[in-house]
Amino acid sequence: MQRNRRSFLALAGMGALATACGSNTGRQGDPPPSTAYSAGPPPSNAPKVPLQQWYHAYGEEGVQDAVKRYAASYPGAAVTVQWNPGDYDSKIVTALQNSKVPDVFEAQVKIDWVRQKQVVPLDDVIGPVKGDFSPAVLAAQTVEGRVYGIPQATDTQLLFYRKSLLQAAGVQPPQTVDELVDAAAKLTKDGVKGLFAGNDGGVGVLTGPLLWSAGLDYLKNGNREVGFDDPRAATALAKLHTLNANGSLLLGAPADWSDPGAFIDGLTAMQWTGLWNVPKIRQAFDDDFGVLPFPKLDGSGAPSVPVGAYGAMVNAKSAHVVEAKAFVKWLWIDQTQDQLEFATKFGFHVPARQSLIGRADSLKSGPAADAARFVQENSHLVGGPVWTQQANTALSDAVAKIAKEGADPVAQTKTAVEVAKAELKRLFG
Numbered sequence: 503m504q505r506n507r508r509s510f511l512a513l514a515g516m517g518a519l520a521t522a523c524g525s526n527t528g529r530q531g532d533p534p535p536s537t538a539y540s541a542g543p544p545p546s547n548a549p550k551v552p553l554q555q556w557y558h559a560y561g562e563e564g565v566q567d568a569v570k571r572y573a574a575s576y577p578g579a580a581v582t583v584q585w586n587p588g589d590y591d592s593k594i595v596t597a598l599q600n601s602k603v604p605d606v607f608e609a610q611v612k613i614d615w616v617r618q619k620q621v622v623p624l625d626d627v628i629g630p631v632k633g634d635f636s637p638a639v640l641a642a643q644t645v646e647g648r649v650y651g652i653p654q655a656t657d658t659q660l661l662f663y664r665k666s667l668l669q670a671a672g673v674q675p676p677q678t679v680d681e682l683v684d685a686a687a688k689l690t691k692d693g694v695k696g697l698f699a700g701n702d703g704g705v706g707v708l709t710g711p712l713l714w715s716a717g718l719d720y721l722k723n724g725n726r727e728v729g730f731d732d733p734r735a736a737t738a739l740a741k742l743h744t745l746n747a748n749g750s751l752l753l754g755a756p757a758d759w760s761d762p763g764a765f766i767d768g769l770t771a772m773q774w775t776g777l778w779n780v781p782k783i784r785q786a787f788d789d790d791f792g793v794l795p796f797p798k799l800d801g802s803g804a805p806s807v808p809v810g811a812y813g814a815m816v817n818a819k820s821a822h823v824v825e826a827k828a829f830v831k832w833l834w835i836d837q838t839q840d841q842l843e844f845a846t847k848f849g850f851h852v853p854a855r856q857s858l859i860g861r862a863d864s865l866k867s868g869p870a871a872d873a874a875r876f877v878q879e880n881s882h883l884v885g886g887p888v889w890t891q892q893a894n895t896a897l898s899d900a901v902a903k904i905a906k907e908g909a910d911p912v913a914q915t916k917t918a919v920e921v922a923k924a925e926l927k928r929l930f931g
Contacts, residue, residue: 550580551825556597556604557583558590558812562849572833572840579825581606598817605820606830608812610642611650611887613929622816622823623648627831634855636809638881643813645887646724651813652834653854655845658777658807658877659707660793662762662869667694667771675792679715679741679799686750689771695752698770700759703746705902707759707774707808710884711796712738714806720897721922725888726930728922730897736911738799739904746905762786777873778850784869793869795876807873809881811854852877888929896921 557569566585573581584604586593594609598620615621628649632640635653643651661682663675671689676682686696700706713719716738719729745751755764765773766786774796783791795805814834816826834841838858845853846862852874853859860866865874885894900914 550578551822553579553581553605553822553826553829554603555581555583555829556586556590556594556607558608559585559587560848565844565848568840568844568848572837572844576829576832578828578832579822581829598819602817602819602821605817605822605826607815607817608654609651609815610810610812611645611815613645613887613890616645616648616650616887620818621650622818622820622827623650624652624816624827624830625649627827627835628652631835631855634857636856636878636881638809638883639811639854641883641886642809642811643815643887651815652830653811653813654834654841656809656811656852656854656877656881658809658852658873658881659774660777660807660873660876661772661774661796662765662779662783663772663792663794664765664787664790665792666790671771675794676797677805678797679712679738682797683741683744683748683750686745686772687748690750694768695770696750697745697772697774698752698755698759698764699745699774701753701755702902703751703753703905704742704774705898705905708742708796709739709897709901710808710882711806712742712799714882715796715799715803717799717803719882720885720889720893721926725886726926728919728926730915731919731923733912734799734802736915738803739901739915740911741799742901742905743908743911747908777852777870780850780870780873789868791869793872793876795880805876805880806882807876807880808884809877810884888926890925890929893918893922893925 555573557566560566570583573583591609594607597604597607598615611621625648628635632649636656639653639656640649643649643653667689668675668685673685673688674681676685682697689696699708710720713730713735716732716734718732718735718738721727722729752764752770755769757763759773759775762773762775762779762782764770765775766783795807798804814830816823816830820826838855841855842853842858842861845851845858846864850864850870852865853862856878859874859878862874865871897918900918903909904911904914
């Protein structure tokens with residue numbers, strides 16, 4: 503099984519979530535920030551330290567050759583790249599518990615890794631350019647104010663729409679959730695549905711955008727409080743039931759939301775899907791499509807796009823922590839041209855560093871430029887390192903009952919809030 507970069511984003515808030523680890527706060531004893539990266543390569547006559555770097559098996563052609571090329575050109579150590587098909591996330595969890603390798607790997611930090619002192623803080627590595635990363639992208643790698651991963655590239659999801667179909671129906675691109683509901687209904691005709699957001703009716707991918715549309719979030723106040731303990735959460739989540747009940751959502755599509763097939767094949771006038779599909783959609787429709795963030799609920803809310811980003815991390819059990827940090831700095835801080843290539847040459851992604859977005863030719867015009875702007879202005883992290891699997895399951899179950907069964911949104915949201923509160927108490931006391 504090979505995975506595209508998009509698979510991380512597809513799983514964000516689900517399989518890539520942190521799992522809590524008892525009542526141990528783990529607030530002391532982290533590897534000290536003074537474990538700094540080396541100043542430069544060793545003397546030319548000295549043997550190079552061996553480092554092993556792990557990646558998951560990207561599906562895009564050329565990525566594996568590129569990352570091997572980056573590693574081979576590093577002067578400070580002998581870096582070997584290991585490609586990992588299959589269940590990469592589980593493999594990383596096992597390796598961090600039991601092994602000195604990999605020295606460097608890509609992942610999104612989990613709070614239990616930090617509390618079990620399995621990963622090295624990288625604040626000294628990222629410090630000079632920390633402000634060059636969007637807050638949402640950086641939040642994916644931050645636990646209790648410390649950074650444990652250097653973001654590599656950013657993926658996002660967007661609302662794609664056919665310009666000609668909206669124009670023929672007299673529909674303007676929706677700017678509020680009610681306008682989206684109304685547009686989906688008006689566009690549902692002649693065998694075409696108004697909106698496709700997954701075969702589960704949008705439960706998996708629209709929960710975060712609906713919360714953000716109301717100005718809410720999964721967590722707030724430094725991840726110490728539940729972010730959707732608010733009546734507006736029930737109001738926003740109830741909109742998903744309206745979409746499911748009025749017949750405007752496409753269900754049972756041959757491929758799910760991450761694939762553009764339903765949109766390209768004319769089964770739906772609008773689709774919530776990933777930035778990675780821009781090339782295929784452009785090939786199918788030329789300029790007859792546009793992209794939008796998920797709309798705001800009302801004047802007190804805001805539009806949004808979710809972002810996901812793997813980061814380069816260092817195994818605390820590595821025999822060469824200092825050298826591993828030096829390599830991470832060299833590749834993901836210093837080598838901006840390689841970072842730009844990694845994000846934009848293989849597939850279709852946004853550079854993690856905001857200063858590189860303007861240098862990406864593929865993001866300078868049309869819907870791609872709009873998408874890059876949305877990432878800079880409207881991005882949110884799905885869940886995050888402190889949002890646990892237990893909390894996520896409770897929220898997902900609540901949203902599914904609201905959307906598919908018409909269950910009371912107030913009661914269902916309250917149930918999810920209580921589970922999330924219990925998880926925070928377990929983590930922080």
